[in-house]
Amino acid sequence: MDERILITNIQRFSLHDGPGIRTNVFCKGCGLRCPWCANPENLEPRPEDYVKDGLPGTYGWYIPCEELVREVMKDELFYRQRGRGEDLDALPGGVTWSGGEALLQADRLEPAFRALKEAGIHQCVETSLFVPGNRLQLAMKYIDLFYADIKMLDGERCRTVLHGELEQYLENVKTLFGAGKPVVFRVPVIGSFTDSEANRQAAIELIKKYPPMKVELIKEHNLGQSKYASLGRTPLDLHTVTDEFLERYKEDIVMNTGVLTEVCKI
Numbered sequence: 001m002d003e004r005i006l007i008t009n010i011q012r013f014s015l016h017d018g019p020g021i022r023t024n025v026f027c028k029g030c031g032l033r034c035p036w037c038a039n040p041e042n043l044e045p046r047p048e049d050y051v052k053d054g055l056p057g058t059y060g061w062y063i064p065c066e067e068l069v070r071e072v073m074k075d076e077l078f079y080r081q082r083g084r085g086e087d088l089d090a091l092p093g094g095v096t097w098s099g100g101e102a103l104l105q106a107d108r109l110e111p112a113f114r115a116l117k118e119a120g121i122h123q124c125v126e127t128s129l130f131v132p133g134n135r136l137q138l139a140m141k142y143i144d145l146f147y148a149d150i151k152m153l154d155g156e157r158c159r160t161v162l163h164g165e166l167e168q169y170l171e172n173v174k175t176l177f178g179a180g181k182p183v184v185f186r187v188p189v190i191g192s193f194t195d196s197e198a199n200r201q202a203a204i205e206l207i208k209k210y211p212p213m214k215v216e217l218i219k220e221h222n223l224g225q226s227k228y229a230s231l232g233r234t235p236l237d238l239h240t241v242t243d244e245f246l247e248r249y250k251e252d253i254v255m256n257t258g259v260l261t262e263v264c265k266i
């Protein structure tokens, strides 16, 4: 197990990135360029220098797979605790592979996926699903729960705005659900990008066709601004989606699909 993984952070005791208490590993590198991305330091697949408050630093470092497993297993005791609710709440804590796009490193991560599975640790992946199908299939052998985004469902907009191919995304959705994998859909609701009537209707149709365990509507936010500044880049100022709009969207999803839906504000 001598592969090296490019990561930017190992965040312990996370309560928002999957069931229970989780350790979140942020993998660096993503094929998309969502204009609202809150993690600009996780996009380039190489370490990047930055300057923050006048002090230089580097985003990202390579960690051997074995060392990464040792690091996340330090929190093993927390992973074993289960919640007392139903569905997602009843699942144990564990490790969440996040990013960036963790699945782009799926082949190098495989020994870690396998080691954690053998140790009985619950694993989630947060993914855009804009990844080669073989990386997804590899991860599906080990991952217990997928947090998959629904961003834009118009092929042209995907290509020009996100730099991704809708066909690849839809094929991966089909693969995941065809295999009966547990999925939570995360839907970033971003003014002028994903909030149009047409995109919302398309998202509802997708949810109806592929009912997940849950839908999470994610409200736009500007939390990544200092990281953009540290990289010498100017972020978008996002502030047009209201709470009322999100509640109406949530009601539309529930009414049309019957799927449990939550509004998540970060």
Ligand code: SF4
Binding pocket: 030, 031, 032, 033, 034, 036, 037, 038, 039, 042, 043, 099, 100, 101, 128
């Ligand atoms: S998929 Fe996620 S990490 Fe990649 S650009 Fe979009 S928001 Fe950022």
